[in-house]
Amino acid sequence: MSYQFIEQFKVRDYEIDIQGIVNNAVYQNYLEHARHEFLISKGLDFAALSKEGLDLVVIRAEIDYKKPLVSGDEFYVGLNFKMKDRVRFQFEQNIHRKVDDAICVQAIITGTGLNKNGRPGVPKELAEVLLK
Amino acid sequence: MSYQFIEQFKVRDYEIDIQGIVNNAVYQNYLEHARHEFLISKGLDFAALSKEGLDLVVIRAEIDYKKPLVSGDEFYVGLNFKMKDRVRFQFEQNIHRKVDDAICVQAIITGTGLNKNGRPGVPKELAEVLLK
Amino acid sequence: MSYQFIEQFKVRDYEIDIQGIVNNAVYQNYLEHARHEFLISKGLDFAALSKEGLDLVVIRAEIDYKKPLVSGDEFYVGLNFKMKDRVRFQFEQNIHRKVDDAICVQAIITGTGLNKNGRPGVPKELAEVLLK
Amino acid sequence: MSYQFIEQFKVRDYEIDIQGIVNNAVYQNYLEHARHEFLISKGLDFAALSKEGLDLVVIRAEIDYKKPLVSGDEFYVGLNFKMKDRVRFQFEQNIHRKVDDAICVQAIITGTGLNKNGRPGVPKELAEVLLK
Numbered sequence: 001m002s003y004q005f006i007e008q009f010k011v012r013d014y015e016i017d018i019q020g021i022v023n024n025a026v027y028q029n030y031l032e033h034a035r036h037e038f039l040i041s042k043g044l045d046f047a048a049l050s051k052e053g054l055d056l057v058v059i060r061a062e063i064d065y066k067k068p069l070v071s072g073d074e075f076y077v078g079l080n081f082k083m084k085d086r087v088r089f090q091f092e093q094n095i096h097r098k099v100d101d102a103i104c105v106q107a108i109i110t111g112t113g114l115n116k117n118g119r120p121g122v123p124k125e126l127a128e129v130l131l132k
Numbered sequence: 133m134s135y136q137f138i139e140q141f142k143v144r145d146y147e148i149d150i151q152g153i154v155n156n157a158v159y160q161n162y163l164e165h166a167r168h169e170f171l172i173s174k175g176l177d178f179a180a181l182s183k184e185g186l187d188l189v190v191i192r193a194e195i196d197y198k199k200p201l202v203s204g205d206e207f208y209v210g211l212n213f214k215m216k217d218r219v220r221f222q223f224e225q226n227i228h229r230k231v232d233d234a235i236c237v238q239a240i241i242t243g244t245g246l247n248k249n250g251r252p253g254v255p256k257e258l259a260e261v262l263l264k
Numbered sequence: 265m266s267y268q269f270i271e272q273f274k275v276r277d278y279e280i281d282i283q284g285i286v287n288n289a290v291y292q293n294y295l296e297h298a299r300h301e302f303l304i305s306k307g308l309d310f311a312a313l314s315k316e317g318l319d320l321v322v323i324r325a326e327i328d329y330k331k332p333l334v335s336g337d338e339f340y341v342g343l344n345f346k347m348k349d350r351v352r353f354q355f356e357q358n359i360h361r362k363v364d365d366a367i368c369v370q371a372i373i374t375g376t377g378l379n380k381n382g383r384p385g386v387p388k389e390l391a392e393v394l395l396k
Numbered sequence: 397m398s399y400q401f402i403e404q405f406k407v408r409d410y411e412i413d414i415q416g417i418v419n420n421a422v423y424q425n426y427l428e429h430a431r432h433e434f435l436i437s438k439g440l441d442f443a444a445l446s447k448e449g450l451d452l453v454v455i456r457a458e459i460d461y462k463k464p465l466v467s468g469d470e471f472y473v474g475l476n477f478k479m480k481d482r483v484r485f486q487f488e489q490n491i492h493r494k495v496d497d498a499i500c501v502q503a504i505i506t507g508t509g510l511n512k513n514g515r516p517g518v519p520k521e522l523a524e525v526l527l528k
Contacts, residue, residue: 012429018280025160033408047467071443150412179335203311292421
């Protein structure tokens with residue numbers, strides 16, 4: 001698979017739950033961190049954008065859990081960014097276990113930007129930078 | 133809206149993120165806790181089932197984020213359970229802000245059971261108890 | 265034991281770790297939530313104070329782990345507040361398992377306030393309210 | 397400062413709280429992950445030990461919060477291991493911000509091992525490996 005951006009991770013034991021596998025909610029943390037690192041790779045900073053009055057927010061998450069990650073697993077999140085329409089962007093994100101490249105989680109994350117007045121939209125310059 | 137089961141919550145400040153709202157991943161924690169309390173209300177125990185060799189696992193989550201919860205918000209998770217087919221169950225779960233009953237999050241969580249050999253399926257007796 | 269304030273909780277399964285017990289870090293979440301609810305009971309709001317330019321911060325935590333909490337446990341956090349000196353306050357906080365009132369965690373949390381310039385101190389009016 | 401083991405990290409935005417800094421409880425996650433990686437560097441595995449019937453548990457944490465970590469900070473956890481007495485071990489752990497090597501958090505974590513019967517103690521062979 002071909003990705004615009006890849007972020008490397010390793011499972012930490014505190015992320016493992018009562019079933020001995022990474023807890024479902026934790027994968028969303030991984031996905032979010034990969035998106036924010038992608039922004040940084042483009043010269044953008046999620047925290048700074050938020051302070052300046054542009055909040056990038058997730059409006060929909062579709063997540064397929066294929067195989068669980070367990071203690072000690074190394075993995076990476078690959079992502080592709082596109083504009084879904086004029087106000088919404090979409091991240092296609094997959095989590096791959098490193099040892100065999102198996103896809104553990106497949107996600108489609110849809111978001112938008114909210115300005116200080118809570119109006120949705122993605123500034124054109126921002127979209128252009130992220131699409132490169 | 134009519135729910136089979138309702139669980140009451142209050143936002144805790146450590147669940148708030150850099151944007152001043154409950155972090156996306158945390159809603160999955162709320163949804164999971166509500167499902168486990170629903171099981172308990174039916175005389176079932178997620179942790180005990182796991183020890184006995186039946187792991188209930190989420191295979192797909194679809195989550196729509198409508199309105200953010202903020203510090204101090206009281207809310208509840210309402211849920212309905214159904215069998216999607218012979219091996220998969222589905223939870224329809226909504227998170228309502230208490231002050232105005234607004235739906236903040238809508239989720240459809242699909243899962244299955246895995247026995248000790250990793251074979252998927254939902255024991256018939258289990259399904260019957262949860263459908264009541 | 266006599267407490268100024270008590271907050272009721274129940275363990276949620278996502279708080280359980282690989283050892284089948286509540287993860288050490290999670291107890292700090294419980295302790296923090298109890299402190300913030302104590303503030304609210306006094307008419308104060310941690311989030312609002314932070315926005316207004318007074319950040320209450322923890323500078324030291326001493327935590328003794330006596331007995332682990334497990335899935336399904338109901339418990340409460342009891343706390344007492346005092347001024348340790350002119351700029352530092354101290355919370356004595358214990359976590360009690362409800363079924364037998366056993367102390368699971370004993371903590372002494374020392375903190376201070378930081379104003380917009382990062383200078384430590386606790387406004388006198390604030391201290392007076394919390395000492396009542 | 398001289399450490400037996402060092403683990404590199406970077407703050408993830410979901411670890412930031414309502415005050416715009418890493419939440420207090422999260423530092424315990426960092427400290428725990430560093431300890432588990434230290435075990436792995438010695439050929440030991442926390443999760444595997446737990447399954448085999450030896451649970452390494454924290455019995456006391458003393459944590460001094462010196463400077464907060466913020467979004468984007470790179471940092472490392474340095475640690476030294478010693479036996480405090482025959483049944484208790486102690487980790488001295490410091491969190492250093494990378495940009496200026498400033499110590500952000502100083503911690504002393506005391507622990508023991510619990511065998512299947514819940515009896516505390518640290519197998520001699522284990523202590524020898526960790527002291528090297």
